Amino acid sequence: MELVEKIKEVMKSKGLTQYKLAKNSKIPHSTMSTLLNGGIKSPTIELIAKIADTLEVPVSVLLGEDELGELLTREKEELELNQKIYVLLNLVSNNGKVFPAEAHQEIFNIFGGSLFAKVPEVNLFDEWYRKYLEEGDSLYTSNEAEEKFNKFYNPATIMHRLREWKDVDFRIKERYLSKLKQLKVSLTTPSWISENDKVFQIEDLTSYQISYKGKELTSDQKQKLLKLTQALLD
Incomplete structure (x- = not known):
């Protein structure tokens, strides 16, 4: 039985x-209405869990074991995709x-006109910026x-939108990632590299002292960062 039908039952x-x-x-009532009218094709596990908790039933009752497994796998893949986009x-x-x-x-060619498609203030900027690129603005x-x-x-702002944009097609995010990998601009030299260093080898990343939000990364965290960076650049 489909999710919406089971919730209604x-x-x-x-x-x-x-x-x-x-x-x-x-x-939000608008979100619930959209969901129950079939307007949310890929609801998140967080949304379904809230509903299941209120209905006092396990999530698996609303989804079924197979569907629950597929949803958890999809959300794991989406989290990994978001992390790759964040690094780039x-x-x-x-x-x-x-x-x-x-x-x-x-950057505008990648995200402009699509990522913030339903945000009026950004839509106005997008329209102006396109004209600015084509004609300039005195x-x-x-x-x-x-x-x-x-x-x-x-x-x-980009990552906030990607995380909050719950009903986005997974393939759109994959396209964003693919285009980011093809950027013609040079990648910024990481901030942990001194000005005296002429060349930085990605493989040497774990030998540097790296901090994030004021906290130094552990050896395990640096290894994970190295593997993720290598995966992005391969």
Whole structure:
């Protein structure tokens, strides 16, 4: 039995309305309505778990063992994909905060017009930026244009959107990753490399002292970072 039909069946047995289920699950009513009307093709395990908890049934009752296994596998794959995109965005950016000016057009070509398709403020910027790239804009200097770009397109805003964009086709994220790997701009030299170093070998990564958010990475964490970086570049 499909997920939506099973949820409705249990709702009926529990005497719960759609409004009450949404309220008790702390799920926006609009989201619940979209789900129960078949508008969410790939609901997350987090969303289903909230509903199952409110209905007081195991998640497997709503999904079935096979479907639950497939969903967990898909979410694991999506998490790994997000991590790969995160690493590449940080390699291209300046200290993980903003992208260098020479990367702006390529970053926009990857994410512009699709990643923030339903965000009005960004949509207005996208429209302006396309014209700016084609015709220029006498109202703004190049530095001002770069500031406007960095407001909407930086590693933090992109990753936040990717994580929150629950109903995105997995293939779209794979396409983002593929295009990031093909960027023509040079990857930013990692911040843990001194200015005196002329060449950095990826294989030597674990021999450096690396910190993240003020905490030094352990040997195991550096090994994981090395393997992930190698996988991205292979």
